[in-house]
Amino acid sequence: MNGADLLCETLLANGIDTCFAxxxxxxxxxxxxxxxxxxxxxxxxLFEGVVTGAADGYARMAEKPAATLLHTGPGLANALANMHNARRARTxxxxxxxxxxxxxxxxxxxxxxxxxGLAAPMSDWVGRVTDADTMGETTEAAIRAAMTGQGQVTTLILPADAAWSETSAPMPQAIALPEPKAPDAALVAKAAEMLGNGQKTVIFVSGRALRAKALEVLQRIATKTGARFMAQGSNGRVERGAGRVAIERVPYPVDQAVAALAGTEQAILIGAKAPVGxxxxxGKPGSMLPEGCEILDMVEKETDLFAALQALADAVGAGEEIPLVLNELKRPDAPAPGPLTPEAVMTSVVRHMPDQAIICDESVTSGRNFFPLAHSAPAHDFLQLTGGAIGEGIPMATGAAVACPDRKVIGLQADGSGMYTLQAxxxxxxxxxxxxTVVFANRxxxxxxxxxxxxxxxxxxxxxxxxxDLDKPELKxxxxxRGMGVDAVSVDTAEAFEAAFADAMTRKGPFLIEALI
Amino acid sequence: MNGADLLCETLLANGIDTCFAxxxxxxxxxxxxxxxxxxxxxxxxLFEGVVTGAADGYARMAEKPAATLLHTGPGLANALANMHNARRARTxxxxxxxxxxxxxxxxxxxxxxxxxGLAAPMSDWVGRVTDADTMGETTEAAIRAAMTGQGQVTTLILPADAAWSETSAPMPQAIALPEPKAPDAALVAKAAEMLGNGQKTVIFVSGRALRAKALEVLQRIATKTGARFMAQGSNGRVERGAGRVAIERVPYPVDQAVAALAGTEQAILIGAKAPVGxxxxxGKPGSMLPEGCEILDMVEKETDLFAALQALADAVGAGEEIPLVLNELKRPDAPAPGPLTPEAVMTSVVRHMPDQAIICDESVTSGRNFFPLAHSAPAHDFLQLTGGAIGEGIPMATGAAVACPDRKVIGLQADGSGMYTLQAxxxxxxxxxxxxTVVFANRxxxxxxxxxxxxxxxxxxxxxxxxxDLDKPELKxxxxxRGMGVDAVSVDTAEAFEAAFADAMTRKGPFLIEALI
Structure with a gap:
């Protein structure tokens, strides 16, 4: 067994069986x-941005890391932008x-x-293997770091001689992963006190607090206390749609965000960051919260967010007797015929997306209306560009589809961003x-x-x-x-998109619709 | 005038008038x-790797820097791989x-x-603008650093508020650029002594020592002293072809390089690095030179390489009376009809490439025979992947064509590498x-x-x-x-490539030939 074999065995012993390379x-x-x-x-x-973007999408859905294989500094450099996004998603x-x-x-x-040096800015953990004999323990340290808290981006540097040298190290076993931290009782008590003091309070959540079961606890807390709750502007994964709790996000435009949060006196953060521009x-503010707003970060990086929400629910007396208000399934009518608009695209998507679809959103301006419209869509996961580094959408959809082969993945993709990593x-x-993949071709x-x-x-x-402008020439x-083996159609009317998307939902395999809006 | 205006004015005052963005x-x-x-x-x-790869190709031909415009850390991250190549080319x-x-x-x-932190590993100089008033001097420092020696890669970080703030700084003037250093007399004397001591000596050159006039001086030194001379394995730009001095490169495969340099007792470096794997x-050596070979680095980073060669010629008495042996133009016969091979592609390229073509080579394995075959091609510039970070070829050709609109640019492009930055x-x-662009599609x-x-x-x-393997599916x-507005054909026989390439040489504008080898 050489060092490289030991690396593979260590990954496998810990359930890591997918390598984007x-x-x-x-x-x-x-x-x-x-x-x-x-x-x-x-x-x-066929490009390293594809590799890490896919690993991000995979892990968001698989709830375990993929390995990636990158070639020296420049290969890592090409991978960094989507590592940045993954880090912001806590993948x-x-x-x-x-x-x-x-x-x-x-x-x-x-x-x-x-x-x-290259790895450090976009990694939560960086390690360098020194030789074949210590390959196992260094790999285990990377796995432990990756599984800390909700997830971390780790970089393991593998010198060629550590890979090719023989080792007599024992076969690796599964390691004990870091336990999530129980919520801090004092912080929970403080949050409960804030929720009872009559001030206008918003609870901001992200990460695993956006899973369906967590959102039910959150809604009960809000119902009981009169607080509002809101998701971060960008989140790694939201479980939403019919049968689930509706949650709004902090709006992207500064003026809208400030207006949405006007009057907020207290903010409680559970896995979210305080909203900023x-x-x-x-001449515009950097913080989206009113001046003087008190902010409590109720959790640490390693805290179990579901446990934190439950502890808060217990503290404020928000038990399961409180009725939930869940989204009802409502398929919209077909969009009116005519020139294709982003709204018509959204309408057809919500009309036809199957139950348990995975939406990968990098639609930037064109797709902003999808989120509110899709409260009443069938239950789905919503995966989003989290770090603002465009070029994540097509790779993320690729990785999500690897993780969930039985679910339909729908990519809502802006054309400019899509060109970054079209190789996916x-x-x-x-x-x-x-x-x-639905490409919003506004050019x-x-x-x-x-x-x-x-x-x-x-x-x-x-x-x-x-x-x-992306015209002159127009991208086709x-x-x-088709040049990459994916069949595709281009449509420029609402009725043609409606037909094309409905048809695409009946088939398996990759397909692309260019929506000329 | 705001800080951003001052930045533009400072670039323009110093002749920098092209911005890849x-x-x-x-x-x-x-x-x-x-x-x-x-x-x-x-x-x-449409991707930052295109931006910096084009800036590299531009500067190699224009002999002055382009500016690039990149968006925050992730935009820089996407640009780093071709900054790495540029740094290795001293661009x-x-x-x-x-x-x-x-x-x-x-x-x-x-x-x-x-x-x-991201910029440092792939930049020779990194600076951060602090405010609009000092924008001019920080930009001037970047320009000065970029123009130091043969060229350096610089990164100027521009906070948005420094760009938007008003300034009353005076309009900038052209700055004095760093003067190249005169060659060090002692080092030249030492090199001359080595060339006269009867030991087997190879002079290794790169950078501006690979321009036509410099190579003539080098050949005379070699003729006079009996030394061999050789280019680095990868070089930013070589002036070569008919009417010019032939120079070989250090071979890429280790065994070939070791064989080519066997028996070498002394190495003199003039702008080149000592040859390594x-x-x-x-079990194979890291240095391509025999053990015990004496190595003299005759120049510093800032030394004028042409002056260094001339000083050495003077020191060994290699004057213009020594006759030059220059390549003669020889157009090969058309390749034999039949299935397309890399050799047939090369033959047709050398048959039809016009005088003063610019060859951008990222053909990896397929194009290795071009270099020896093209000694007798019309005079041309040969630009090469210098840092091993694939994905430079199509962008580099793009930038070279911007710099030299009156010259035909020919990209020799491997398919795997080409996919990295096809957006160019x-x-x-x-x-x-x-x-x-000739794509060697070996899949x-x-x-x-x-x-x-x-x-x-x-x-x-x-x-x-x-x-x-890059098959299943095959790239088309x-x-x-065509999806990006470039017309193209695919050919799979020698005669079809011969006809397509000959035809392409008669037209202006972008074109791509997929060579199915």
């Missing part, structure tokens, strides 16, 4: 070891980054770079994943045209237009998708 | 400032990375990350650049299949095949190109 020469012994391990499923991405992930053999680093060969704007479509084709960075207006600029001139998503 | 909200004031500056040409890339580059307004950083908004392999084809279409990571064999693995099994480059 884009290898290079320095990882060839790891590739050979994976080849000896058919229990690990290796999935190729567990184990990135294995190959490096030169340790004795080769002194030559500063062309691919040499400071991998540890996604960006700063001259090829992985969908290769793995025959059940993903329907511009619409959000930025809005922001340009916000900064007080007049109508964009030549230079601004050439940086914010049907050809792009 | 992919902006976001935090750079909107910079976009508005660029919109007020029609003298700056803004070129959109001047000024990356402007937008960040949140300084006072907004404390909120840790979703896109917040450690931009300085691109990767480490068990759209920029070629938008800017109507005169680039013909595998061929180099890695070879490396897997090298590590002693048997025939690849399921997992290895699924990580190293014609559809991918």
């Amino acid at each position: 884009n290898p290079g020469t320095s990882e060839m012994h790891f590739v050979a070891a994976l080849d000896r391990q058919p229990r690990i499923r290796c999935i190729l991405g 567990p992930m184990i990135n294995v980054v190959g490096d030169h053999a340790s004795y080769h680093l002194k030559y500063d060969a062309p691919l040499t770079s400071d991998i540890d 996604f960006f700063a704007y001259p 479509l090829w992985t969908q084709a290769r793995e025959q994943l059940d993903v329907v 511009k960075y619409q959000i930025l045209l809005g922001e340009l207006k916000n900064v007080g600029a007049n109508a964009p001139g030549e230079n601004a237009s050439r940086m914010l 998503w049907v050809e792009l998708a | 992919n902006p976001g909200t935090s750079e909107m004031h910079f976009v508005a400032a660029l919109d007020r500056q029609p003298r700056i040409r803004c070129i959109l890339g 001047p580059m000024i990356n402007v990375v937008g960040d949140h307004a300084s006072y907004h950083l404390k909120y840790d908004a979703p896109l917040t990350s450690d931009i300085d 691109f990767f480490a392999y068990p 084809l759209w920029t070629q279409a938008r800017e109507q650049l005169d680039v013909v 595998k990571y061929q180099i890695l299949l070879g490396e897997l064999k090298n590590v002693g693995a048997n025939a690849p099994g399921e997992n290895a095949s699924r990580m190293l 480059w014609v559809e991918l190109a």
